[in-house]
Amino acid sequence: MKLRIASYNLHKGRGMTGPHAPERNLQVIAELRPDIITLQEVDFRLGARPEALPRALISELTGLEPIQMRTTGETSLGWHGQSILMRPDLARDAVIRRLPLPGIEPRGALAVKIGNLTLIGVHLGLARSSRRAQLARLAAKASRLAGGSVMMMGDFNEWREDRGLESLETLRVIAPGPSYPAPMPRLRLDRIAVSHCVKVLATGVADTPLARRASDHLPIWAEITLPSA
Template sequence: MMRLRLASYNLHKCRGTFGPYAPEQNLAVVAGLGADIVALQEVDFRMGLRPEALPRDMIEAATGLVPVDHRRTSDQSLGWHGQTILLRPDLAAMARSLPLALPGVEPRGAVMLHLPGLTVIAVHLGLMRSSRRAQLARLAAKAGRRGGDAVVLTGDFNEWRGERGLEALTDLDVIAPGRSWPALAPRLRYDRIAVTPWIKVLDCGVFDTPLARKASDHLPIWADLQISDPE
């Protein structure tokens, strides 16, 4: 049995809701989460070779976490299609990762992280519902091939409806911890966590602090998970 805190956070390229560019604010928010695993979205700028918006050389000192080693969009990027996963160093030492390309109108991808007995898939889904459905169908198929692993799928789903667009996740329990966008006056539950049934969600929520409200246009979400062996 394993217990851990997992979080997801769309950094908005470290530009805050209206600017200025201030990655130290985002890192302070990440540190405040107290999480063991953090899925991050929009860690790179969307231009040219997609250079990193979140400076990798600041991460461990500010948060105690390290980015998982995975293929990146370019040599200048921190993420794969703008995404990466931060981990406690002891977890990173046993982790394997795989970048996934996703279908859709826009270029999108996911990062799949493998730990013993646990697979975490970090996503930032497309802006069109038809693309999101196709992307979730591919990810659900990937999750289904993980055998006895516990699976967590988390990130910015870009989906505001609870009853539409998530049809491919019928084998997972989908949790929307609360309103996370826009950060200054949250109204929509874009950010979600989906888990296999043998993962127990002990607690979950939105990390809503004055700093989080100005550091990005999304508030982070978190969940405390208890992971048991499947029966």
Template sequence: MLRIASYNLHKCVGSDRRRDPHRVMAVINALQADVIALQEVDLRLGARPAALPARLIEEESDFIPLPHPRTGPNSLGWHGQTMLVRRGLRVLEARGLDLPGLEPRGALVARVAPVSGTPFTLIGAHLGLRRMDRRAQWLRIAEVLAEAAPHPALAIGDFNEWRARHGFEALTGFHIHTPGPSYPARRPFGKLDRLVTCGRARVQRMGVFDSALARRASDHLPIWADLDGLLI
């Protein structure tokens, strides 16, 4: 069993408008995930320094952030995104994927090898605000998912899509999983955070991580999915 998760940190600013990386780390640890795709890990202005310090991850968790790519020398992520991989798993590849659209957007592509089992490709994405941009972005992501064959491939993140079906036309042949409402954290009703899998990645169960702390730590709640088989 492998647990994949996604969490939009909102630059570690909570629903109470306080910036507190420590409580964000507490939520991340409570997820008990093996790999976590994170969004909005860096501040937006200037050189985009890390909102979630790498040293805090090292001191308070069993995770290692992807070593690259990075937006700037003091950034944790690229286009505000990174992945945390639990120690013991091997990252065989990590690269950025430029995405089309009016505003600069990108995804992360990581190839991860579990302790036992086949390597898989995971794409972490924070998609654009305009549906026409998201449709173009999904076309690019679908190409990378298909290129991973015969290995399993999946994408997870904040997809910024409010509708259940519209906007996902490029994902014919893939499975779209919606764990539940994750936004806004205090009273969630928007299902913006989702998971996409190919037929070789089987989701056994999934959910939205909801706790009193999670409702304060960010404006999104994290999502998670347990995969009981990565098939090849």
């Protein structure tokens, strides 16, 4: 199976300074043409955590659909601000799990099983001590859930190459390129960690004029093939 998988921190659809314009983010996603995309900051942060990315527009503008799961609140799209969009044919058989994470701030990850791949969407904490604890928890969970083929993708919030990722030593860690801040990207905050049995064909950063306006992060993507079950 060949898949194009992406990750995108939407910054609640506000771009760098506002106003709220989620149609821009959905156009960026549509131009990426992913089979699956993990999303961060899909809900507003305060109050009932209502959706910042209108679910009514997702299918119309991207052809994808959000994975069905129990969300943070009645009007939320995601859990801890995260969601996963997929092609409808993939979404029908997908199995989703919510993974609570330790740390100073409330955080969680989403794990979805597609064929023999477990994809984990992440948005790690701002403190390196929290990120280390979160990655250690995720690495332990992945070894039990995945059966060999695992891929983590998202906003790792880690700008260093030489520290903070120690728990991922059994995985191949890829930073496709600078993704933050979007108008003048310098930091590789958005990353991929993948089992060695998963073949990575290509990776990249979607650096377009629209993407530089639509969020404070640029999306990243990877094309992969999975080993036979």
